[in-house]
Amino acid sequence: MRVVIDADLCQGQGRCFSIAPSLFGFDELGNGVVLVTGELTEGELELARLAEANCPEHAVGVIE
Template structure:
Protein backbone atom coordinates (compact mmCIF):
# COMPACT_ATOMS: atom_id res chain seq x y z
CA UNK A 1 0.00 0.00 0.00
CA UNK A 2 1.09 3.57 -0.72
CA UNK A 3 -0.14 6.89 0.64
CA UNK A 4 -0.40 10.03 -1.41
CA UNK A 5 -1.45 13.59 -0.51
CA UNK A 6 -3.40 15.62 -3.06
CA UNK A 7 -1.63 18.92 -2.45
CA UNK A 8 -4.40 20.81 -4.24
CA UNK A 9 -6.82 19.70 -1.53
CA UNK A 10 -4.58 19.78 1.58
CA UNK A 11 -5.30 22.83 3.75
CA UNK A 12 -2.77 22.16 6.49
CA UNK A 13 -5.02 20.92 9.30
CA UNK A 14 -2.18 18.60 10.25
CA UNK A 15 -4.36 15.70 11.35
CA UNK A 16 -2.34 13.24 9.23
CA UNK A 17 1.00 13.97 10.87
CA UNK A 18 -0.65 14.12 14.25
CA UNK A 19 -2.40 10.76 13.92
CA UNK A 20 0.12 8.95 11.67
CA UNK A 21 3.52 10.48 12.46
CA UNK A 22 5.36 7.50 11.00
CA UNK A 23 3.86 8.13 7.55
CA UNK A 24 3.39 11.90 7.35
CA UNK A 25 5.32 15.00 8.28
CA UNK A 26 4.80 18.72 7.74
CA UNK A 27 6.41 21.10 5.31
CA UNK A 28 7.58 24.61 6.20
CA UNK A 29 4.07 26.00 5.83
CA UNK A 30 2.42 23.38 8.03
CA UNK A 31 0.94 21.43 5.14
CA UNK A 32 1.10 17.64 5.29
CA UNK A 33 3.73 15.74 3.33
CA UNK A 34 4.39 12.07 2.76
CA UNK A 35 7.56 10.73 4.38
CA UNK A 36 9.84 8.78 2.03
CA UNK A 37 8.16 7.33 -1.04
CA UNK A 38 4.86 6.75 0.77
CA UNK A 39 5.15 2.97 1.03
CA UNK A 40 3.16 1.75 4.03
CA UNK A 41 4.80 -1.08 5.99
CA UNK A 42 2.32 -3.81 7.03
CA UNK A 43 2.31 -2.64 10.66
CA UNK A 44 1.27 0.91 9.71
CA UNK A 45 -1.74 0.12 7.53
CA UNK A 46 -4.13 1.09 10.30
CA UNK A 47 -2.36 4.45 10.74
CA UNK A 48 -2.70 5.04 7.00
CA UNK A 49 -6.43 4.31 7.08
CA UNK A 50 -6.86 6.48 10.19
CA UNK A 51 -5.14 9.44 8.55
CA UNK A 52 -7.09 9.05 5.31
CA UNK A 53 -10.45 8.77 7.10
CA UNK A 54 -9.64 11.70 9.38
CA UNK A 55 -8.52 14.22 6.77
CA UNK A 56 -11.18 16.97 6.70
CA UNK A 57 -10.36 17.70 3.05
CA UNK A 58 -10.25 14.03 1.98
CA UNK A 59 -6.84 14.81 0.50
CA UNK A 60 -5.18 11.49 1.38
CA UNK A 61 -5.31 8.68 -1.14
CA UNK A 62 -4.45 5.07 -0.40
CA UNK A 63 -3.38 2.90 -3.30
CA UNK A 64 -2.88 -0.86 -3.16
CA UNK A 65 0.21 -1.77 -5.14
CA UNK A 66 -0.50 -4.31 -7.84
Protein backbone atom coordinates in the same frame (compact mmCIF):
# COMPACT_ATOMS: atom_id res chain seq x y z
CA MET B 1 -0.41 -0.18 -1.09
CA ARG B 2 1.01 3.35 -0.91
CA VAL B 3 -0.13 6.54 0.79
CA VAL B 4 -0.33 9.90 -0.97
CA ILE B 5 -1.37 13.47 -0.18
CA ASP B 6 -3.12 15.48 -2.88
CA ALA B 7 -1.34 18.83 -2.54
CA ASP B 8 -4.21 20.61 -4.30
CA LEU B 9 -6.65 19.44 -1.64
CA CYS B 10 -4.41 19.68 1.45
CA GLN B 11 -5.12 22.82 3.49
CA GLY B 12 -2.88 22.06 6.46
CA GLN B 13 -5.59 20.72 8.77
CA GLY B 14 -2.78 18.82 10.48
CA ARG B 15 -4.61 15.60 11.21
CA CYS B 16 -2.34 13.20 9.28
CA PHE B 17 0.93 14.16 10.91
CA SER B 18 -0.67 14.19 14.38
CA ILE B 19 -2.16 10.71 13.94
CA ALA B 20 0.80 9.12 12.16
CA PRO B 21 4.02 11.10 12.60
CA SER B 22 5.96 8.10 11.32
CA LEU B 23 4.26 8.43 7.92
CA PHE B 24 3.61 12.15 7.59
CA GLY B 25 5.48 15.37 8.27
CA PHE B 26 4.73 18.98 7.43
CA ASP B 27 6.26 21.65 5.25
CA GLU B 28 7.05 25.27 6.04
CA LEU B 29 3.40 26.28 5.54
CA GLY B 30 2.13 23.47 7.75
CA ASN B 31 0.79 21.36 4.89
CA GLY B 32 1.13 17.60 5.16
CA VAL B 33 3.90 15.69 3.39
CA VAL B 34 4.35 11.94 3.03
CA LEU B 35 7.59 10.68 4.58
CA VAL B 36 7.53 7.07 3.37
CA THR B 37 8.05 5.86 -0.16
CA GLY B 38 6.93 2.57 -1.64
CA GLU B 39 4.84 -0.23 -0.22
CA LEU B 40 3.40 0.23 3.26
CA THR B 41 3.91 -2.44 5.91
CA GLU B 42 0.78 -3.82 7.55
CA GLY B 43 1.14 -1.54 10.56
CA GLU B 44 1.78 1.48 8.36
CA LEU B 45 -1.25 0.66 6.24
CA GLU B 46 -3.50 0.74 9.29
CA LEU B 47 -2.14 4.14 10.32
CA ALA B 48 -2.42 5.47 6.77
CA ARG B 49 -6.06 4.41 6.60
CA LEU B 50 -6.73 6.10 9.94
CA ALA B 51 -5.16 9.33 8.64
CA GLU B 52 -7.24 9.03 5.48
CA ALA B 53 -10.43 8.62 7.53
CA ASN B 54 -9.63 11.74 9.56
CA CYS B 55 -8.64 14.20 6.84
CA PRO B 56 -11.47 16.75 6.58
CA GLU B 57 -10.28 17.79 3.11
CA HIS B 58 -10.11 14.21 1.77
CA ALA B 59 -6.54 14.94 0.76
CA VAL B 60 -4.96 11.74 2.15
CA GLY B 61 -5.38 8.67 -0.04
CA VAL B 62 -4.32 5.03 0.23
CA ILE B 63 -3.78 3.67 -3.28
CA GLU B 64 -2.60 0.48 -5.03
